[in-house]
Amino acid sequence: MNSRLAPGVSMSYHEGMAERERPLRGMDIIHDSRSNKGTGFTREERRNLGLRGLLPYQISSQELQAQRVMENFRRKENNMERYIFLRSLEERNERLFFRVLMDNIRELLPIVYTPTVGQACQQFANIFRHAKGFYITPEDKGHIRDILNNWPVEDVRIIVVTDGERILGLGDLGANGMGIPIGKLSLYTAAGGIDPLRCMPVMLDVGTDNTELLNDPLYMGWPHARLRGREYQSLVEEFVFSVQDKYPKALIQFEDFATPNAYHHLKRFRQAVLSFNDDIQGTAAVAVAGLKAALRISGTPLRDLRVMFLGAGSAATGMAHLLTRALMEAGLSEGEARKQVQFVDEHGLLISSRKDLTPQNIEYSVDSEARDFVSAIREFEPHAIIGATGVPGTFSREVVESMAAVQQRPIIFALSNPTDRAECSAAQAYEWSSGRAIFASGSPFQPLEYEGKRFEPAQGNNVYIFPGVGLGAISVAASRISDSMFLAAADALAARVKQEQLERGSIFPPLTELRNISLDIAEAVALKAYEQNLARYPHPDDLRELIQGVMYDPSY
Ligand SMILES: NC(=O)C1=CN([C@@H]2O[C@H](COP(=O)(O)OP(=O)(O)OC[C@H]3O[C@@H](n4cnc5c(N)ncnc54)[C@H](O)[C@@H]3O)[C@@H](O)[C@H]2O)C=CC1
Ligand SMILES: CC(=O)C(=O)O
Ligand SMILES: [Mg+2]
Numbered sequence: 001m002n003s004r005l006a007p008g009v010s011m012s013y014h015e016g017m018a019e020r021e022r023p024l025r026g027m028d029i030i031h032d033s034r035s036n037k038g039t040g041f042t043r044e045e046r047r048n049l050g051l052r053g054l055l056p057y058q059i060s061s062q063e064l065q066a067q068r069v070m071e072n073f074r075r076k077e078n079n080m081e082r083y084i085f086l087r088s089l090e091e092r093n094e095r096l097f098f099r100v101l102m103d104n105i106r107e108l109l110p111i112v113y114t115p116t117v118g119q120a121c122q123q124f125a126n127i128f129r130h131a132k133g134f135y136i137t138p139e140d141k142g143h144i145r146d147i148l149n150n151w152p153v154e155d156v157r158i159i160v161v162t163d164g165e166r167i168l169g170l171g172d173l174g175a176n177g178m179g180i181p182i183g184k185l186s187l188y189t190a191a192g193g194i195d196p197l198r199c200m201p202v203m204l205d206v207g208t209d210n211t212e213l214l215n216d217p218l219y220m221g222w223p224h225a226r227l228r229g230r231e232y233q234s235l236v237e238e239f240v241f242s243v244q245d246k247y248p249k250a251l252i253q254f255e256d257f258a259t260p261n262a263y264h265h266l267k268r269f270r271q272a273v274l275s276f277n278d279d280i281q282g283t284a285a286v287a288v289a290g291l292k293a294a295l296r297i298s299g300t301p302l303r304d305l306r307v308m309f310l311g312a313g314s315a316a317t318g319m320a321h322l323l324t325r326a327l328m329e330a331g332l333s334e335g336e337a338r339k340q341v342q343f344v345d346e347h348g349l350l351i352s353s354r355k356d357l358t359p360q361n362i363e364y365s366v367d368s369e370a371r372d373f374v375s376a377i378r379e380f381e382p383h384a385i386i387g388a389t390g391v392p393g394t395f396s397r398e399v400v401e402s403m404a405a406v407q408q409r410p411i412i413f414a415l416s417n418p419t420d421r422a423e424c425s426a427a428q429a430y431e432w433s434s435g436r437a438i439f440a441s442g443s444p445f446q447p448l449e450y451e452g453k454r455f456e457p458a459q460g461n462n463v464y465i466f467p468g469v470g471l472g473a474i475s476v477a478a479s480r481i482s483d484s485m486f487l488a489a490a491d492a493l494a495a496r497v498k499q500e501q502l503e504r505g506s507i508f509p510p511l512t513e514l515r516n517i518s519l520d521i522a523e524a525v526a527l528k529a530y531e532q533n534l535a536r537y538p539h540p541d542d543l544r545e546l547i548q549g550v551m552y553d554p555s556y
Contacts, residue, residue: 175221192467193551468521
């Protein structure tokens, strides 16, 4: 039993959580999205809360309201309209929004998340209706702790923060990137069962180098070139330590930072603060899980696995790092494991003589005659290629055919988001490999038929990982997040893949299982936290029951 408690950290998840809630009545309750039930208020509630006369007569069950929402949703003409519709629903009736999202996750995920959320970020200023989330600019320097008091919640547990510089594969979107923390946190609630009240989306609005945005009169961010260097780092530092002071139990998820900053923040804060980088670490866990499931199809032992990454930025190097750990668990030395991983980036194979390698690249650089992607594939004969470039078309026909020539069941992960940035489509991967590819993509592709056989392409996205990691970490008040937790998360995810799914070529469990997947991952992460002496709450009698007990239920 571990009962080390940090200052400000109480003995259990619920302790200290009660917010000073003002009793609402009448129109105020209807205008309060957290309390509002719309036509769902019962006759008695209508009498007691001063609602008589303010609502149409009929009382709708939440199920009926959800049905009405989905009918309206499906009538919308395009995905942006659907996105706006869902966000507006959230502003009116938060519980109904989450009910609908949880019950229709397959249909709604591509709207609140990739690909549509990418488009929503690009048009953020045009579709803006209602402030959501917390914005920090360089003008707040020295005052961040103060202004955090403006946030109306006393006990925040999950913060997703971005500075908007690398939004999906769409580049620098400045303050418009706020759509990403908002979207990720919707999934923390829908998949990870985190009460939305405990979630805080944050935009570190340090400007943008996107001149199109700077010249757009509708752009709403701090209208300057990006703050860089020391001033930038010290703003991030002030933010992190202000959050620690105000919310000592909160987990900070860094999201969509440009790679040098992503690694800088990870290195700077991972030991000091409960935090992780989703693009580096969450993506890594989903990739390792996907690879382990794919090897069940191809029959290759994990210790033999050779992987070639296209792209050598935060996502790819994060995956390589965790994969190396997984290979070491399978019995290889670190040196042997690294030899089974290679990278190709926009300048070709990462060879030791190159002068442009980052610290994360150098350890994987090789001595080879091959330079371009296809010749590197022919020489290395990888079992898997994993794309994280943000550049569509980079898994060309020649690339896929080369993979099909060296492997009977080539593993092809085109992980870049949104859909129009994917390295190749599902149809291309199946067609160019004569139906032999084991395929996954960051954004969803529809099921398809190839030569009479039905394929259900899997979505290899960190959405399978971060909600469970966050839930597990905060359920036991972990003091930090370790690599072993991500390996445990990957194993918990891979364990949920059933044989019949593998037969349809799908290497991740159905998205409809996201809540149970997150629960499994949370349990695995929490167990690791106890094992590594990183949990600050005492060990409960039944860990799974404890975690399940804190999961948010939007029903009324
Ligand atoms: N599926 C998922 O869960 C996730 C997907 N991603 C996606 O991964 C992509 C990359 O993200 P980061 O690694 O953070 O970006 P990054 O900018 O750090 O890395 C991009 C890498 O691609 C390389 N590259 C660019 N053009 C290339 C080309 N034509 N051929 C080969 N390599 C090329 C660059 O040299 C760089 O190494 C994004 O599209 C993002 O949406 C990121 C995180 C999670
Ligand atoms: C999924 C994700 O985190 C990304 O594309 O950046
Ligand atoms: Mg991301």
